[in-house]
Amino acid sequence: MWGLGLDSETVKIEFHQPSIDLADSFKAYDVRGIEDQTLNADAALAVGFAFVEVTDATRVLVGGDMRPSSEDYVAAFTRGAVAAGADVEQLGLISTDMLYHASGVLDAPGVVFTASHNPAGYNGMKMTRAAAAPISSDTGLADIQRLAQGYLDAGFLESRERTGEVTQRDTLKAYAQYLRSLVDLSAIRPLKVVVDAGNGMAGYTTPAVLGGEVLEALPLEIIPLYFELDGTFPNHPANPIEPANLVDLQAAVRAHSADIGLAFDGDADRCFVVDERGASVTPSAITAMVAIREIARAKKAGETTPVIIYNLITSKVVPESVEAAGGRAIETRVGHSFIKAYMAEHSAVFGGEHSAHYYFRDFFNADTGMLAAMHVLAMLGATDESASTLAAAYTPYVASGEINSQVEDQAATVARVLAEFDPGVETHISTMDGTTVRATDGSWWFNIRPSNTEPLLRFNAEAPDEPTMVWLRDSVLGIIRA
Structure with missing residues (x-):
């Protein structure tokens, strides 16, 4: 002790x-x-x-x-x-x-x-x-x-x-029991799941929640990667938002013919997902998938229009999916304090961010990667579809991912983008969190947001197809980096 x-x-x-x-x-x-x-x-x-x-x-x-x-x-x-x-x-x-x-x-x-x-x-x-x-x-x-x-x-x-x-x-056993009380995985079809803990705390929590070491076993075969707790991170940084840190997980999923792969960050409050081919599933797709489950559950309990919170960099598939499921989607700024405040203010049942933070009303409006992973496993385990097929339904658009550019003057650079970027169509500009430029026909959008701690501008974009996204990305980054 x-x-x-x-x-x-x-x-x-x-x-x-x-x-x-x-x-x-x-x-x-x-x-x-x-x-x-x-x-x-x-x-x-x-x-x-x-x-x-x-x-x-x-x-x-x-x-x-x-x-x-x-x-x-x-x-x-x-x-x-x-x-x-x-x-x-x-x-x-x-x-x-x-x-x-x-x-x-x-x-x-x-x-x-x-x-x-x-x-x-x-x-x-x-x-x-x-x-x-x-x-x-x-x-x-x-x-x-x-x-x-x-x-x-x-x-x-x-x-x-x-x-x-x-x-x-x-509190480990009580934590595991609490999560299992929110998502029942006992009756799903058997799944083979590779989990990359990155030598972080998911190596401690995954066996307790998804394995059979603390509670009864679930129909999950867990294939562990880097479960040894080691704060020197000898294998790779515990930061799965970086594609390089998913390479081992992707290879292991393919090597083991697994149904799905999960990667957690160092403190295990975020979870990233790869499908059976090793391809990344976007946090926006995960947000939409979990939102639909939470809306259905809330409606079953008597709520008429359950509220879902999402940040403005999340794909528009999220509000579209929420509204199609009979919920109400509310946009907020990036950052857990804003998400949690909106969760409490609107009694939202769920909230998601592009950074793979997922918030649950039943989890004290707080974020938990493990609970989000359990929802995904429950959804996958209730169908015979593959993870890639399941995710494809929630990935109709093409995203750039977050791209950072080092700049000397953030405000001047943003002003230059607004002055020089000419898309040839009518646009709408929002300054809710950084600067968001949207085509008024809803076909594409991009956001440039200054870092609070570094001389960086963070760029995110989404378009209906790859050529449009590439044009949008290269045009705006060309101005930022000129």
Whole structure:
């Protein structure tokens, strides 16, 4: 069991390393930094203390992923939270969606130490209030940063008169049972499934949820790739949005004549899918497929027009599929805090993003790659069709995928695109999230969106056929990169 590093008699806690600038690791929605450079144990300790102050927590859930520094950072955060007067329940090794599950069912705030898909050498924090309500810069993260920075700069913090207690809780079985209660896979046809965990936390959660190690076996033959937990990522980065990181999965699916392949990112909150040929299934297609299932389930429960949330870079097949199924599709900006806010505001049953984040009302409006994968397996297992045939029905358009371009002046580059791009047809321009240009006849669209952290413009486009997409992509990127 991970150590606590806590002296219950301590009144004044001093930091041992030079103060770091938390602005280098605190982002809009979470914390991500380089181990021992922009994030260290002292920072984790200070953040733990500040977290309790900002959330007014009396109980905090704390866990971490398989990265080498996570254990020390969990111990340091625990020490800070306890010094601030909160009781801490250490959850041990957890994926990000395991934190959301625990926060939801236990109605307590929490943090998971993870850097998601970032490479070895990074770590970070994803935080939540009770019931898995997100914490972003607008809802407390900036306040936590400010308070923690003050403690680091002062070189010490003082513990409260009443320090908290530390206990341990294993939530893996409860997490697996909860997911299985939402999607029943017991009666599907037998499926052969290759799962690439990328040495990340899916190597821990997949056997529990889809295998027979914790619960009864399902009609699934799981072929594991890189299930060994290793935060140095010796095989490939745990970032399946990059095509190069899907090569091993694609080869394994073909080699084993598998029905489908699943790839998870490092903290296992995102899931990417490849069909039986090894071809990628777009997150938009997955969003449409899951949306139809969730609409049907909600209607069966008595809802008249279930709401589905999708971000503006998602394929238009999503709103088309939602409306055809009798639901209502609502577009929002990119980013989990916006999706979760819209989910709560509209009591949406499901939400999806182009980045393969999938949100479920029955999962506390939080994102979970595993639950999305289970929906896909249920849909595939209920038919004799192949995964490629199933996905083709939800992939009527051709997408460019996200393409990044380094630019010196993001705003000036966007202005140049608008001034120089001449499609020869009438267009509509939206600035909801970046700049989206749509043909008014609905035939194509593209979006250019500045990165919040790097001098990049992110380009996405969709068209009815390959030649139109290529023309659109090359025309706009030609202006961006001129």
